[in-house]
Amino acid sequence: MTDILIKGARVLGGEPADLLLRDGRIAEVGTGLTAEGAEVVDATGLVALPGLVDLHTHLREPGREDAETVYTGSRAAALGGYTAVCAMANTSPVADTAGVVEQVYRLGQEAGLVDVQPIGAVTVGLAGERLAELGAMADSAARVRIFSDDGFCVADPRLMRRALEYVKAFDGVIAQHAEEPRLTQGAQMHEGDVSAKLGLTGWPAVAEESIIARDVLLAEHVGARLHVCHVSTAGSVDIIRAAKARGVRVTAEVTPHHLLLTHEKAESYDPVYKVNPPLRTNTDVQALREGLRDGTIDIVATDHAPHAAEDKECEWAHARPGMLGLETALPIVLDVLGEQWDLIAERMSRAPARIAGLDGHGNDLVAGAPANLTLIDPTTRWTVEPTGLASLSHNTPYAGMTVPGRIVATFLRGVPTVLDGKVQK
Ligand SMILES: NC(=O)N[C@@H](CC(=O)O)C(=O)O
Numbered sequence: 001m002t003d004i005l006i007k008g009a010r011v012l013g014g015e016p017a018d019l020l021l022r023d024g025r026i027a028e029v030g031t032g033l034t035a036e037g038a039e040v041v042d043a044t045g046l047v048a049l050p051g052l053v054d055l056h057t058h059l060r061e062p063g064r065e066d067a068e069t070v071y072t073g074s075r076a077a078a079l080g081g082y083t084a085v086c087a088m089a090n091t092s093p094v095a096d097t098a099g100v101v102e103q104v105y106r107l108g109q110e111a112g113l114v115d116v117q118p119i120g121a122v123t124v125g126l127a128g129e130r131l132a133e134l135g136a137m138a139d140s141a142a143r144v145r146i147f148s149d150d151g152f153c154v155a156d157p158r159l160m161r162r163a164l165e166y167v168k169a170f171d172g173v174i175a176q177h178a179e180e181p182r183l184t185q186g187a188q189m190h191e192g193d194v195s196a197k198l199g200l201t202g203w204p205a206v207a208e209e210s211i212i213a214r215d216v217l218l219a220e221h222v223g224a225r226l227h228v229c230h231v232s233t234a235g236s237v238d239i240i241r242a243a244k245a246r247g248v249r250v251t252a253e254v255t256p257h258h259l260l261l262t263h264e265k266a267e268s269y270d271p272v273y274k275v276n277p278p279l280r281t282n283t284d285v286q287a288l289r290e291g292l293r294d295g296t297i298d299i300v301a302t303d304h305a306p307h308a309a310e311d312k313e314c315e316w317a318h319a320r321p322g323m324l325g326l327e328t329a330l331p332i333v334l335d336v337l338g339e340q341w342d343l344i345a346e347r348m349s350r351a352p353a354r355i356a357g358l359d360g361h362g363n364d365l366v367a368g369a370p371a372n373l374t375l376i377d378p379t380t381r382w383t384v385e386p387t388g389l390a391s392l393s394h395n396t397p398y399a400g401m402t403v404p405g406r407i408v409a410t411f412l413r414g415v416p417t418v419l420d421g422k423v424q425k
Contacts, residue, residue: 003027004414005035009043009375011365013341019048021371024413029367041419043375046408049345051083051372052330053352053361055175055253056150056229056301058322059085059116061107062100063092068306068392070107070116073326075390075425076304078113078417080326081374081407084353084361085114085304089121090151096121096132098140105142113417113425117356120144122163122174126152131159134166145357148175150229151276153211155181160215164224173225173251173355176215178236179277183207188317190263190278198266200316203278205233212236216243216250227355228252230303232277234287241296251355253301254288256332257323257397261285265397271312271319272397275305278321289336292347299352302329306393324396327389330376331403339378360413371414380406390423 004021011017011029018033019026054077060068068076070087077085087104089095095104101118108116120137124130126149137144147167154160154176163174184203189195191202212228216239219226228240231252240252257275262282265273273279291297305322312319333344353362363369383402386394410418417424 001414003035003038004041004411004416005033005038006041006043006048006375009046009048011048012345013047013339019365021411021414024371026365026367026369026371029365041409045379046375046377047341048365049081049341049374049376050349050362050365051374051410051412052081052348053356053358054082054085054302054304054326055299055352055356057085057087057304057326058090058306059087059104060306061091062103064308067308070104071111072390072392073304074108074111074113074116075423076326078410079390079407079423081330081376081410082114082326083372083410083412084117084358086117086119086146086356088150089119089148090126094121094125095119096124098133098136101137101142101144102140113423114412115358115361117358118142118144119146119148119175122147122149122154123159128152128155128159131162131166138170138172145172146175146227147172148177148229150175150177153177153179153181157214157218161218161222164219164222164226168222168224171225173227175227175229176211177229178208178211178215180207180210189266189274190280192263192281194263194266200266205235205280208233208277209235209239212239216240216248219250220246220248223249225249230255230258230277230301231288231297232258232280232284234284237287237291237296241291244296251298252296253299254292254297255303256300256325256329259285259288259292259336260332261397269316271314271316272323272395274316274319274321275323276321298347298355300329300333300347301352302326306391307395308393312395322395324389324391324393327391328384328396328398328403330407331405334378334405335403371411373411374407375409377406377408378404382406
């Protein structure tokens with residue numbers, strides 16, 4: 001394994017420094033470093049961040065390899081600056097057994113571009129009726145710690161309580177897709193003035209908020225860890241803020257698209273903007289940004305949801321919800337937060353690594369740490385081209401948009417997975 005000498009990188013946006021990567025770790029950080037035989041990477045003007053960690057990625061394998069595979073999703077992740085992603089369980093078959101999570105884990109290792117950490121389903125087949133084999137998945141080679149029925153809500157409070165009790169034993173976490181299904185039957189978009197105007201059935205904010213309110217109480221009662229997926233409303237931010245103030249063990253994520261886009265996008269009837277939970281109002285967007293800044297929302301997670309053309313290029317009502325995220329997350333967050341590098345590192349690397357229990361990730365870029373990092377050119381703006389993305393699917397809501405921040409290089413345990421903006425496999 002060749003040593004790598006990164007010259008002149010601004011760690012977390014600070015003063016230029018050199019980083020020597022050796023044997024999978026950062027061997028040295030300093031100025032004027034030299035290393036015989038090392039491959040030199042000129043990082044003048046580039047910002048170094050710990051490799052990003054995505055707690056919410058849909059990789060679609062097994063089952064929908066036409067939309068994404070573990071390999072293609074891993075390429076997209078590396079190009080987005082990620083060194084670890086957590087793969088959601090709504091595959092086909094569902095990742096509700098040790099066998100399936102081990103398969104996804106192995107596929108991730110074979111791809112070798114990011115660490116793929118499978119998430120296990122909470123209930124068998126995501127059907128919300130009985131608990132899946134949580135213990136078997138936790139004890140498997142994939143060492144599952146996050147369980148989620150994402151795409152569906154664990155709506156039955158008794159089942160949710162049992163799941164929280166079960167994972168408490170090994171400090172696992174239930175990642176809830178908060179959507180009271182009885183309040184969203186037939187829903188197509190956010191319930192509000194735009195849905196009324198377009199005549200589309202609405203998905204009211206209270207469908208999310210009522211489940212989060214219930215779940216923080218359940219988590220408090222059980223003393224277990226709850227993680228709230230893709231928070232999308234101002235009311236949800238308030239509930240989580242109050243729960244945290246009371247000491248409830250709750251963490252939360254927001255997606256880049258909920259930080260930027262609003263429900264007016266549906267006026268185009270372009271299903272690329274159809275997503276679950278739906279795009280909301282500008283008031284919600286502002287509250288989510290505030291929640292992200294003040295730490296009520298712990299992390300940014302992509303909810304990367306690739307869909308094949310036939311599932312997206314159709315009538316709004318028939319289109320599947322979901323949008324791509326991995327390759328555009330950092331640029332969108334940079335656009336929203338500005339160059340607050342330490343905050344970005346916290347919300348996109350350190351905190352997600354902590355929540356997921358991924359010890360090798362989200363570390364400070366200091367001597368001795370695993371060499372998982374990414375180099376970003378903050379000054380280059382680029383235009384998002386759906387067919388130019390590495391994902392097998394093209395359903396990005398940012399097509400044609402010019403965004404700041406280009407990922408120049410990514411390193412996984414000292415091995416370049418992206419160099420010069422090009423994936424290495
Ligand atoms: N977030 C989405 O809009 N879609 C997700 C599942 C889901 O949460 O509905 C998907 O798997 O496509």
